[in-house]
Amino acid sequence: MPKRRQQPDASRRNFLKGAGLVGAAAAVAPPVAANAMPAVPAEKLKAALPGPRHVATETMPPNSDPVNQSSSGGDFMTDVLNSLGIEYMAINCASSYRGLHEAVINHGNNKPEIITCVHEDIAVHMAQGYAKIEGKPMAMACHGVVGLQHATMAMYNAWCDRVPVLVMGGNIMEADKRAPGAEWLHAGVDIGQIVREFTKWDDQPASLQHFAESAVRAYKIATTPPMGPVFLALDAELQENPIPDAESLRIPKFAPVIPPQGDSAAIAQAAKMLVEAQNPVIVCDRVARTPAGMANLVELAETLQCAVIDNAGRMNFPSRHPLNQSFRRAMIGQADVILAIEMNDLWGTLTHFSDRINRRSRPAYKPDTKVITLGVRDLYLKSNYQDFGRWQDVDLDIAGDGEASLPALTEAAKRLIDDGRKSAYAERGKKLAAAHLAMVERSKTDATIGWDASPITTARMCAEVYNQIKDEDWSVVGTSIRLSWMHRLWDFKKPHQWNGVSGGAGVGYNLPASLGAALANKKHGRFTLAFGGDGDFMFNPGALWTAAHHKIPILYIVQNNRAYHQEYMYLIAMAARHGRGVDKMDIGTTIKDPNIDYATVARGMGAHGEGPITDPKDLAPALTRAIAAVKAGGPAVVDVVTDPR
């Protein structure tokens, strides 16, 4: 019979007795590795062994250092953020900025409103989508090392997309203030280093006044075209400790930079070239940074009655405007003058490139075509990442914000247009309008092919969705790769109806960025919807929980082709080039076996879920139910199993 085990005595006396034993043993025990297995079982003690801290608590007089404080640096930081009108701070909570986090909640009364995200990539992408609708930055906060490492790809997307985001990461600058363990792992000498190649500016303030000035400076730099993300490292001591001298602190005055207009002589020269051209063509990408941008571009195009090819980086030009020739890119080959405004990839737009064994390229325009550029993109570039694209020869390169410069360019053109030209322009406009109309009709006809097929064609999917949202004040803020049917079939005409794509083509953008845009649209009462690929969805499905938690209404349609489809096609091309195995290229490129049930995933996150929809007849009723859920104030996901493109 085993010996009866003695019950431990947890009385204070024994607690201290145990401590004494431990202390004595520690004094005489030989040094051994902390995790070494003892050869002989240790003597059973009567009480749990207290550590040195417990012993000190029992035996030492109280500490003399303060345990409460009436102010914190985080309070002041909160005041600075609020002075800039920042509405939201998307976060994934982390101890290195716990001082700011607590201050925003209690001192700021949750202003900026904290948006809880389950990944830093989601938080930054939400800020990117938000800024493109609201026209101003959202703040984002994360752990300064590991959190920032998570955030980097989203920051790169924002950089390539020229979108302002204020990213903040916690750090503990002074080594002697770091606790053992994670605080050393999560601290750095220069934590901004990993994002410096794709941020406009960064700093690590060493005092509260320094923070105030750097925060305002960061905001100003981020919102000055060409816009982009900025980063601030926030010292934990600075956030958490009392404000040493509140009277000396001052929140700097913020005055936004007025975006620069192009040089007046250069604008006049551009106007002359455009007015005298037989076939001027405008190409554009990120022109509209405010609701005025689209109207400005429409006025110039109508003044010249010229073709507009919109790369749709922003809501630049109405989709059904007669001068919209975006799906007639052969127009570039007929142009004698090309005006390129705020282009992201001008060389790519003006070039035929062959993705073959021998990679070749040739201009898409005639040798004597004159190219004018207007924009600010190239005024701030960096070296490592090659997002600036290939060199493009131009004839007149005007440094100036596109949207801000358009009124002057239009006025200069109007002054040069006489009655004879007006008549010729009208004829030109009629031809373009007829071509546009034919393109629209052809799109409708093309959309009928496979209308009742399963998997559902992307044309049918887009037509069904539009049929149900067309009378709303809709805003479509996300799309899947190469999904063009919206712009072919829908009537985009309001500035908030489109906000472009990821910028850096970094997958995982679409769902969280759409939610950020939906958050911005919410207070304006708009109906937000987005399309997104299944591959993209699976990078950040946790974003749906954020949408449900914060009651962000959005209709999110998963274009579920059960593949990383662009890569699937690329692998087939590789296999065909090598003359082998084209029928095995689903390995590593498809998302099937098992198929993912996105509606169930959505419901698991607290969102409404519909699908998978495989029969086109089931799509309309599912959309109706999902739209009702969105109007009730939350997110809804519709999983549409589609043909690839």
Add this chain to the structure above:
Amino acid sequence: MKKFKRIAVTALAVAALGVGSVSVAAAQDAPQGNAANGKRIFLADGCFTCHGRSGQGGAYNGPAPILAHTALPFDGFKGQLRNPSDDMPAFSEAVLSDKDIADIYAFVQSLPGPTSAKDIAILNN
């Protein structure tokens, strides 16, 4: 031979724009193909990935043309598969036999082309 290639490329360009999707004469000179086997190959070898299961067209690096009831003559169709004019992958004899191509051609010819958009109310919003 050069003349033939020019015709093939031109026809493809027209198809790429979605014009002239239906042709009565296109298949007249085509070898007899097995449409059912053509469908199998079309799906197994990934033709659908760019051109759609219904031959409705799609996108690769650029627009991928509509193939449903294509207007492209068989020789032009085969020429495009063997030595494409654009970024489309080239399918050699080792990957697709002439018989396979004839079968695929028979399949895409069997696909219904577009119908009138006027008959579909939601396409007229």
